[in-house]
Amino acid sequence: MSNQHSHNDDHGHHDAHGHHEETFISKYVFSMDHKMIAKQFLITGIIMGTLGMAMSLIFRLQLAFPDMKFPFLETILGHWGKDGKLDPNFYLALITIHGTIMVFYVLTAGLSGTFSNLLIPLQVGARDMASPFLNMLSYWFFFMSSCVLCVSLFVEGGPASAGWTVYPPLSALPKAIPGSGTGMTLWLVAIILFIASALLGGVNYITTVLNMRTKGMKMTRLPLTIWAFLITAVLGLLSFPVLLGAGLLLIFDRSFGTSFYLADIPADLAGGIERVGGSPILYQHLFWFLGHPEVYIILLPALGITSEVIATQSRKPIFGYRAMIGSILAIAVLSFIVWGHHMFITGMNPFLGSVFVLGTLIIAVPSAVKTFNYIATLWKGNLHLTPALLFAIGLVSFFISGGLTGLFLGNAALDINLHDTYFVVAHFHLVMGSAAIFGMMSGIYHWFPKMFGKMMNNTLGYAHFWLTFISAYCVFFPMHFMGLAGVPRRYYANTAYDQFNVFVDMNIFITIAAIVGGIAQLFFIYNFFNSIIRGKKTVQNPWKSNTLEWTAPVEKIHGNWPGEIPHVYRWAYDYSKPGADDDFIPQNIPDEGQTDPLDEPNATVFEHSHSHSPEASQKEVVMFSGLKKLFGFAKS
Amino acid sequence: MEHTEHLEHTEPPKDMKAQIWKTFWILLGFTIVDIGLYFILPSNMGKNILFIFLGVVKAYFIVGVFMHMKFERKWLPYLIVTPMVLVIYLITLMIIEGGYTSFVR
Amino acid sequence: MSNATTLTAEKKGIWGGGRSPFSVSYGKLMMWVFLLSDAFTFSSLLVAYGFIRYSFHGNTVTPWPSPDHVFNHFPFLHGMHLPLMFVSLMTFILIFSSVTMVLAVEAGHRMAKKEVANYMLLTILGGIGFLSCQAWEWTQFITGTHEGKELFNGIIMHGANLHSNEYGPTAFGDLFFIVTGFHGFHVFSGVMINITIYLNVVAGTYEKRGHYEMVEKVGLYWHFVDLVWVFVFTFYYLI
Incomplete structure (x- = not known):
């Protein structure tokens, strides 16, 4: 091992990169620095998100005003918006691509x-990812995948239109609907590139967390963000390959005339080849074996970010650290064994249905543990209501209100009524869409100083939060009632059915709320890019946070820390510790007499529940220790 | 790229070569047993389960000796082998589901 | 310090950071983790196989064919009924190439460059041998029997393609092609990687580096390919 470079110490990875003059290309484009790759992911994500949101506004407009003409649609959509009317086929394409993108x-x-990418190396104390090269490759696969998906918007017949789950036979027969042609093929190519990207990333994240923690960073001292990212990577690593297999078979069905997913399709419908012997339900099983863990791939990082933000901004140790880890693990395991609850009405074996109901309802337990732990952490904290904390609290709110409807949908008997109605749309947009977006926003506001060395504008942040929060509830809450009344999702115009005419006003209300929500995001985008250029310079640790990333200097250097990597002497949540000089003690500060990072810091019993309110009554203390036993596994 | 960290390799046994060849003969033996049983036993579920069991035994030898898993620290096998439970779950459910498909057809 | 105390101190620090908890380098851990995910890819294909195969359970119109009536050829022994013999030979070749691979790894531990190179070469030859056998097997499968089978529309079908085959349900041929094809693709990539590593060994790259860990990593991949074949053999040919 070469030790010629000052900061090439105990972790094996190639550093040679940082030591010759960096060109523009190697620094900003084909960068192998995890911080730059994180920014690339974020900005690509924001661009794609804007696109996805714009699509949702277009089809919301159609749902609210099915009879009106909007001349601007012809301007932007061309023949798909002839005379200002959205083409029904393109409506299907829009919802498909909106789902896929989001x-x-x-x-x-x-x-x-x-x-x-940003936090794993910084928070575990590593110079970079285990393999910076594969990390770069992961981004560029993602970039290619995004390009292919965007290109598919412009092909003849339009982009894929079979819904984001692309069930066969719509996706398997190129002539089924206009969107089943080239657009569908490109969708599959894009997803396979995406899987390659996700796998390369996942392999890297897991290896880095397990192998490259700095001295003293025990698994039980990892910030909850890292736990969430680790488990997310494991979920992705185990579930994306199954989608790869499913996609491969689908490509064969589409392009080479096999019949894995096609049962009894006569030759004249199937491109001249009779298809017998397959089963479309097989595809659905394989898809949802990815699809359900995918929900948690989306949600867990948001929850991890929330844990970190809530603890830091309420100046309190996270409540029930071990219970949080336990519930992440439980959610991860359960997420793999309940995929069938997306398929209750497909005609699958009813016996399996009951197995899936049981597993699904059990997920409520770890989710509730997490929710109550968040609330308990916020309880009587010294709340610094930054936009980041507001978004984190918003996540908790959406997680509760969206999660409760999950209990309805998890029951096979109720799901027969509610399947494919707006109830489902409301459910997953609240619990997975809004909650995860709020987690992402929370993370952006919190770590923006780390990423760009600038502060974001708080006023715009508050405006962004309140507008988004209110409009998200206004958009998705009324959908529950529509769903209960049986309005099906994915329909081009509900007014074609008399019984749904009562919802005309509600649809208009939802669309207006959605437009307000869309405008709110412009605040964010302006704030984001404006702050990068003109934002106030940040100090090294603006939030007075404990985790290791804030011990690294503001100036970005390849290798993160100029000198030695800091050692870790404590867990990440020593906020407001009684007897300490400050209300936070960073992880790299040893306690008096603590020489070996592996030793535990001095055992000071900290009753964090009332560290800020010494007058808290005895009753509350008793209540809290009871709660702690319930959810916290009492860390002594 | 390839500078190893100060890794104290859990050293493989001294007679590694002998172990490798032993494993080879075991694998060969099991394959021959497989083929023998294929012709001897009548086709039924029990035979299938026996074949799967023999496959798992062979996998144990390949992973354990050839892939060095037997000589690694115990956490690595846990990390790699535990997720296979999910595959078994998936396969079991899908075979039940496949049977149901034939039933409703 | 006595040996026992070192051991406890050692045990305590395994997960303490600053080192690998598994005592493997990041590259090897990465390879393991990648193989885990690849195992899931193969599993998804085998799951599709299990599902479709079971959905033909009790189907008397197009029953699932018995493998010993399909894979019963052997090169140069034309017209003889030799079920499973050729695929057993393929299994033997693959297991043997696994042995030479692990011997190369073992030689790498002793820094015996020449031995490593020789064993790597044998492994590559084994891989090419396996691929050739598979090519022959596919040819037999695609060409089919002389008699063929009359399909319901009166056309006599010889052998197999992705749309139909003379042996049984369409899915039988499709799954054969995709499962063995995907495995064959892995073998092919393995051979390509092995050739690269072999050239590096001969050029002395790893000699200079001071260890042959790269050989271990491709070794892991190669054994994995062998491992998958064990299950393909079990599920496709035996059951």
């Missing part, structure tokens, strides 16, 4: 790609 490109790559 689920995969924004909330998988944009969220976990950004923050795993």
